[in-house]
Amino acid sequence: xxxxxxxxxxxxxxxxxxxxxxxxxxxxxxxxxxxxxxxxxxxxxxxxxxxxxxxxxxxxxxxxxxxxxxxxxxxxxxxxxxxxxxxxxxxxxxxxxxxxxxxxxxxxxxxxxxxxxxxxxxxxxxxxxxxxxxxxxxxxxxxxxxxxxxxxxxxxxxxxxxxxxxxxxxxxxxxxxxxxxxxxxxxxxxxxxxxxxxxxxxxxxxxxxxxxxxxxxxxxxxxxxxxxxxxxxxxxxxxxxxxxxxxxxxxxxxxxxxxxxxxxxxxxxxxxxxxxxxxxxxxxxxxxxxxxxxxxxxxxxxxxxxxxxxxxxxxxxxxxxxxxxxxxxxxxxxxxxxxxxxxxxxxxxxxxxxxxxxxxxxxxxxxxxxxxxxxxxxxxxxxxxxxxxxxxxxxxxxxxxxxxxxxxxxxxxxxxxxxxxxxxxxxxxxxxxxxxxxxxxxxxxxxxxxxxxxxxxxxxxxxxxxxxxxxxxxxxxxxxxxxxxxxxxxxxxxxxxxxxxxxxxxxxxxxxxxxxxxxxxxxxxxxxxxxxxxxxxxxxxxxxxxxxxxxxxxxxxxxxxxxxxxxxxxxxxxxxxxxxxxxxxxxxxxxxxxxxxxxxxxxxxxxxxxxxxxxxxxxxxxxxxxxxxxxxxxxxxxxxxxxxxxxxxxxxxxxxxxxxxxxxxxxxxxxxxxxxxxxxxxxxxxxxxxxxxxxxxxxxxxxxxxxxxxxxxxxxxxxxxxxxxxxxxxxxxxxxxxxxxxxxxxxxxxxxxxxxxxxxxxxxxxxxxxxxxxxxxxxxxxxxxxxxxxxxxxxxxxxxxxxxxxxxxxxxxxxxxxxxxxxxxxxxxxxxxxxxxxxxxxxxxxxxxxxxxxxxxxxxxxxxxxxxxxxxxxxxxxxxxxxxxxxxxxxxxxxxxxxxxxxxxxxxxxxxxxxxxxxxxxxxxxxxxxxxxxxxxxxxxxxxxxxxxxxxxxxxxxxxxxxxxxxxxxxxxx
Numbered sequence: 006x007x008x009x010x011x012x013x014x015x016x017x018x019x020x021x022x023x024x025x026x027x028x029x030x031x032x033x034x035x036x037x038x039x040x041x042x043x044x045x046x047x048x049x050x051x052x053x054x055x056x057x058x059x060x061x062x063x064x065x066x067x068x069x070x071x072x073x074x075x076x077x078x079x080x081x082x083x084x085x086x087x088x089x090x091x092x093x094x095x096x097x098x099x100x101x102x103x104x105x106x107x108x109x110x111x112x113x114x115x116x117x118x119x120x121x122x123x124x125x126x127x128x129x130x131x132x133x134x135x136x137x138x139x140x141x142x143x144x145x146x147x148x149x150x151x152x153x154x155x156x157x158x159x160x161x162x163x164x165x166x167x168x169x170x171x172x173x174x175x176x177x178x179x180x181x182x183x184x185x186x187x188x189x190x191x192x193x194x195x196x197x198x199x200x201x202x203x204x205x206x207x208x209x210x211x212x213x214x215x216x217x218x219x220x221x222x223x224x225x226x227x228x229x230x231x232x233x234x235x236x237x238x239x240x241x242x243x244x245x246x247x248x249x250x251x252x253x254x255x256x257x258x259x260x261x262x263x264x265x266x267x268x269x270x271x272x273x274x275x276x277x278x279x280x281x282x283x284x285x286x287x288x289x290x291x292x293x294x295x296x297x298x299x300x301x302x303x304x305x306x307x308x309x310x311x312x313x314x315x316x317x318x319x320x321x322x323x324x325x326x327x328x329x330x331x332x333x334x335x336x337x338x339x340x341x342x343x344x345x346x347x348x349x350x351x352x353x354x355x356x357x358x359x360x361x362x363x364x365x366x367x368x369x370x371x372x373x374x375x376x377x378x379x380x381x382x383x384x385x386x387x388x389x390x391x392x393x394x395x396x397x398x399x400x401x402x403x404x405x406x407x408x409x410x411x412x413x414x415x416x417x418x419x420x421x422x423x424x425x426x427x428x429x430x431x432x433x434x435x436x437x438x439x440x441x442x443x444x445x446x447x448x449x450x451x452x453x454x455x456x457x458x459x460x461x462x463x464x465x466x467x468x469x470x471x472x473x474x475x476x477x478x479x480x481x482x483x484x485x486x487x488x489x490x491x492x493x494x495x496x497x498x499x500x501x502x503x504x505x506x507x508x509x510x511x512x513x514x515x516x517x518x519x520x521x522x523x524x525x526x527x528x529x530x531x532x533x534x535x536x537x538x539x540x541x542x543x544x545x546x547x548x549x550x551x552x553x554x555x556x557x558x559x560x561x562x563x564x565x566x567x568x569x570x571x572x573x574x575x576x577x578x579x580x581x582x583x584x585x586x587x588x589x590x591x592x593x594x595x596x597x598x599x600x601x602x603x604x605x606x607x608x609x610x611x612x613x614x615x616x617x618x619x620x621x622x623x624x625x626x627x628x629x630x631x632x633x634x635x636x637x638x639x640x641x642x643x644x645x646x647x648x649x650x651x652x653x654x655x656x657x658x659x660x661x662x663x664x665x666x667x668x669x670x671x672x673x674x675x676x677x678x679x680x681x682x683x684x685x686x687x688x689x690x691x692x693x694x695x696x697x698x699x700x701x702x703x704x705x706x707x708x709x710x711x712x713x714x715x716x717x718x719x720x721x722x723x724x725x726x727x728x729x730x731x732x733x734x735x736x737x738x739x740x741x742x743x744x745x746x747x748x749x750x751x752x753x754x755x756x757x758x759x760x761x762x763x764x765x766x767x768x769x770x771x772x773x774x775x776x777x778x779x780x781x782x783x784x785x786x787x788x789x790x791x792x793x794x795x796x797x798x799x800x801x802x803x804x805x806x807x808x809x810x811x812x813x814x815x816x817x818x819x820x821x822x823x824x825x826x827x828x829x830x831x832x833x834x835x836x837x838x839x840x841x842x843x844x845x846x847x848x849x850x851x852x853x854x855x856x857x858x859x860x861x862x863x864x865x866x867x868x869x870x871x872x873x874x875x876x877x878x879x880x881x882x883x884x885x886x887x888x889x890x891x892x893x894x895x896x897x898x899x900x901x902x903x904x905x906x907x908x909x910x911x912x913x914x915x916x917x918x919x920x921x922x923x924x925x926x927x928x929x930x931x932x933x934x935x936x937x938x939x940x941x942x943x944x945x946x947x948x949x950x951x952x953x954x955x956x957x958x959x960x961x962x963x964x965x966x967x968x969x970x971x972x973x974x975x976x977x978x979x
Contacts, residue, residue, distance in 0.1 A: 008620075012620060012700070031156060039083070044083065046076070052077055082606045092118040093610030101243075106208075113174060114211060121212060178216050217236055219608050227249045253287035255502070260579060260583055261579045261582055262670065267666045270288055312578065315582070328545045328546045333398075334360060338547075342488065363395070368399075369394040370390040373446065378447065400468050415475070492538060528540070538575055541577070548577075549594050549710065598708065600710070602707065603671035643751055682777075691758070705727065724747060737824060749823070779793060786949070787833060789952060805851055818956075838933060839862065840957050842926035843859075847893060848902045855954070858958060858962075860892060864888060865927060869931070889923050903922065
C-alpha cells in the first residue's frame with residue numbers, strides 16, 4: 006500500500022464505498038504512471054521543444070516561443086494530483102445534486118476524470134483543436150489501452166461495456182478545448198449504457214467543475230478571474246442552488262494563520278457553508294443563496310479565545326512562556342496578559358517545580374558564596390542550600406519583580422510568613438548585584454534550615470499557602486492591558502477577508518509610521534516583520550531562536566549601539582504557539598533547526614487536506630534509516646521510500662482527527678544532534694524530495710523561522726532548498742527542483758546515504774555526520790564508491806564481500822553515474838570491460854586477497870608505470886603480453902580456464918588461445934585505461950591506481966560470483 010493510499014483511506018468516509026474501492030484498486034497504478042507527468046507548468050525549453058514538433062511551420066517561431074513562455078510561467082502540478090484533486094472536488098460537489106449519482110455513474114465519474122487528460126500523459130501536450138468525427142474511434146481505442154494499463158477491470162468488470170461513455174466524458178470534460186459533444190459521433194461506435202442526457206448533465210458538468218477548480222491558485226480568483234465565472238456557470242447548469250464564496254488570509258506565518266483559517270472554517274460550517282476547495286491562503290465554499298451576515302467581531306473573538314485558551318493552559322503548567330537563566334525565572338509578557346495576577350501567583354509553585362530542576366547544582370550555594378556574610382553563617386547554610394532554597398527564593402523574587410514591584414508591604418508580608426521578620430530587616434532582602442537578588446537566596450536558605458524536615462512536596466505546599474496569603478496585597482481593581490489582543494485584531498482587520506468582503510489594506514502611512522517610530526531613538530524594530538508592526542524586546546521566553554540573532558541594518562553611519570533587534574506581538578504570538586504545539590522546542594532553540602514548509606500544489610481537495618493533516622501528525626515517526634531500508638528492499642524503487650509510515654508501529658494513527666487543525670500551510674521543524682551542516686540537512690532534504698512524489702505537495706526547506714512564500718503560486722518548482730546549498734550544489738543540481746528532476750536527485754541522495762551509512766558510519770552516532778566527505782569523493786571519481794566499500798570491509802574486520810553486497814555496491818556506482826556525467830559512465834564501462842577480458846583467461850576465488858585476485862591487472866599497471874615514456878602502444882602490448890604469460894605460467898592450472906577446455910582441442914591450440922586473450926586484455930587496458938581515462942599521463946594513472954584496482958576488483962568479483970552460481974544451476978537440475 007502506498008503512502009497516499011494509506012492516508013486517503015484513513016480520511017475518506019467508510020460509507021463512500023466506490024471512492025474507497027477506487028483508491029484501493031486503481032490509484033496505485035495511476036500513481037506509477039502519472040506521478041512524473043506534468044499537467045501544468047514545466048520548463049520553457051521543455052515546452053518549446055514539444056511545441057516546435059507539434060506546430061512545425063504552422064506557427065512562427067515568435068508565436069511558439071510565446072506559447073511556451075505562457076506554459077512555463079505556470080507553477081508546476083503533477084498530473085496525478087491534478088486528476089485526483091479534480092475527482093475529489095467533483096465527487097464532493099455531486100452530493101449537492103437533487104438526484105444523486107447511482108453507482109454506475111460514480112464509477113464513470115472516477116474513470117473519466119482519470120482519462121480526461123490522456124493527451125498530457127501520452128503526448129505531453131494539450132489538445133487545442135476540435136475533435137473531428139473520424140477521430141472518435143481512435144480516442145476510444147486510446148482510452149481502452151490506457152484503461153487496461155491502469156487496471157480499470159479490477160475496479161469495474163463491466164467498464165469495457167461503458168467504454169464509449171467513458172471516452173465521451175473524458176473528451177468532453179472541457180466544453181471548448183478538444184471537445185466533441187455530438188452524441189451521434191460516439192453512438193456509431195457503441196450504444197450508451199442509458200440516456201445520454203445524464204452524461205452531459207450532471208457528469209460532464211461535474212467533471213468540468215473539478216478540472217477547472219484544480220487550476221485555482223488563490224481563493225480570491227473566484228471573483229477576480231474568469232475561473233470563478235466558469236465555476237459558477239457549472240453550478241447553475243447542475244441546478245445547484247448555491248454559489249461560490251471564500252475566505253482568505255493574505256499572508257502565511259504558520260500556526261497562527263492555520264488557527265485563523267480553522268476558526269473561520271468552523272464558524273462558516275456552522276452556518277451551512279460547505280468547504281469545497283482548500284488552498285494555502287484560505288477556502289472556497291459553496292454558500293447558501295441567502296447568506297447570513299458575517300460577524301467579523303465574533304470571528305475575531307473566536308480566534309482570540311482559541312489562542313488564549315491554548316496558551317493559558319500551557320502557561321499555567323509552566324510548559325510555555327517561562328525560561329530560567331542566571332537571574333532567575335522569567336516570563337513572557339503575554340503570560341501577564343492572559344493570566345490574571347491571582348491566577349499567575351497560584352500557578353507559580355507548580356511552574357517552579359517544572360522549571361527548577363537543578364538538583365545537583367543548586368543556585369543558592371553559588372549566591373551565598375558571593376555574599377559578604379560571616380563565614381560561619383555560610384558554612385552553616387551550605388548544607389541547606391539545595392533545590393528547596395532555590396524554589397523558595399525564586400518564587401519570592403519572581404513575584405516581587407513581575408507583580409509586586411510597587412507594593413512596599415510585600416517584603417514585610419513575606420518575611421512574616423516565613424517567620425524571619427525578627428531576624429532580617431527589609432533591606433536585607435534587597436541585597437543584590439548585577440541584577441541578581443542575593444538577599445532572598447540567603448533568607449530562603451535560613452527558612453529551609455529552620456524547616457529542615459520539609460521535603461519537596463511540603464515546600465510546594467508552603468509556597469501555595471504563601472501564594473494565597475500574598476494575593477491579599479493585590480489591588481482588586483488591577484487590570485491588564487490586552488496589547489497582544491489589540492494587535493491581533495488589527496492584523497485580522499487588515500489581512501482577513503471573509504465571504505468576498507475585502508478588508509481594507511493596511512494604510513501605507515500607518516506602516517511607514519510604525520517603521521519610522523522603530524528607527525527613531527532606541528526603539529525596537531521587529532526583525533521578522535521588518536517594521537510592519539511595532540516591535541518589543543526579543544526575549545528568550547518567547548523566541549525560538551537566540552535573542553538578537555536576526556537583525557535589520559542600521560542607517561549609514563550609525564554606531565552598533567543603535568542596533569536593537571525586536572519582535573512584534575504577532576510574531577511573538579506565533580513563537581509562543583509553536584512552543585505550545587511542538588514537542589521539541591528546546592532543540593529548535595538550541596540546535597540548528599531546519600523547517601519544512603508544505604504547500605498545496607494549486608489546490609487541496611477536502612480529503613487530501615485531511616490526509617496531509619495525518620501526515621503532519623505522523624511525520625516525526627518516519628525514520629530515515631527505515632526509508633533507506635525500504636528503498637533497498639524494493640529494488641531501489643523511488644515510490645517505496647516513504648512506506649515507513651505503514652511499517653512503523655509507533656506511528657499508527659487513531660481515528661480522532663478532529664482534534665488536529667487542518668494544515669493550510671504545514672510547518673514541520675526538523676532537528677537532530679548532528680555537529681555538521683551536512684548531517685543536519687540530508688535527512689530533511691530526503692523527506693523534502695520524497696513528499697512531492699508521494700503526496701503532490703510543494704516543499705520549501707529553510708533554516709528561516711519565517712515562511713518564504715505566501716502560497717504555491719509563488720513557487721514555480723516543487724522543491725526549494727534555502728540553505729545548506731553548499732552540500733546540495735556539491736551533488737551537481739540546482740536548489741530549486743522541478744518535478745522531472747526530483748527522482749534523479751532523490752536517487753543520488755539515497756545512493757550517497759547508502760554508501761556512507763553502510764561503510765563509514767555504521768553504529769557511529771549520527772549516521773549523516775561527515776557525509777559531505779563521502780559525497781566529495783564520489784563526485785570526484787565514481788570509482789571511489791568501491792574504495793569506500795573496501796574501507797567499510799576493513800572497518801567491519803571481514804575478509805571479503807558477499808555476492809549480494811558486490812551486486813548492491815556495483816548498483817550504487819551505476820546509479821551514481823546516472824546523473825548525466827558521461828565520464829563516470831565511461832569509467833564504469835572501462836572497468837567492467839577490463840574485468841571481462843581478464844576473466845576470459847584468469848580465474849581466482851572471490852575470497853582471495855586483492856593482489857592475487859587482480860594479479861594480471863596489477864602486473865600490467867606495474868609495467869606501464871615503470872617503462873620509459875618513449876615506448877609506443879605496440880611495444881607496451883608486446884611486453885605486457887609476454888610478462889603476463891610468464892606470470893600466469895607460475896599459477897596453478899585451476900586459475901587458467903582456457904586450459905580446461907574440451908580436450909579434443911590440442912594443448913598448443915588452447916595455449917595459443919590463452920595468449921590471444923591475454924593480448925586482448927593488455928590491449929584493452931592500455932587503450933581504455935591508460936590512453937583514454939588517464940590521457941597517457943603516468944602521473945594521473947598513479948593517482949588513480951588504487952581506485953582503478955578497487956573498481957576492477959568489484960567488476961571481476963561479479964563475474965566470479967556469476968560463474969559460481971551458473972555452475973551450481975546444472976547440479977540442481979540434475
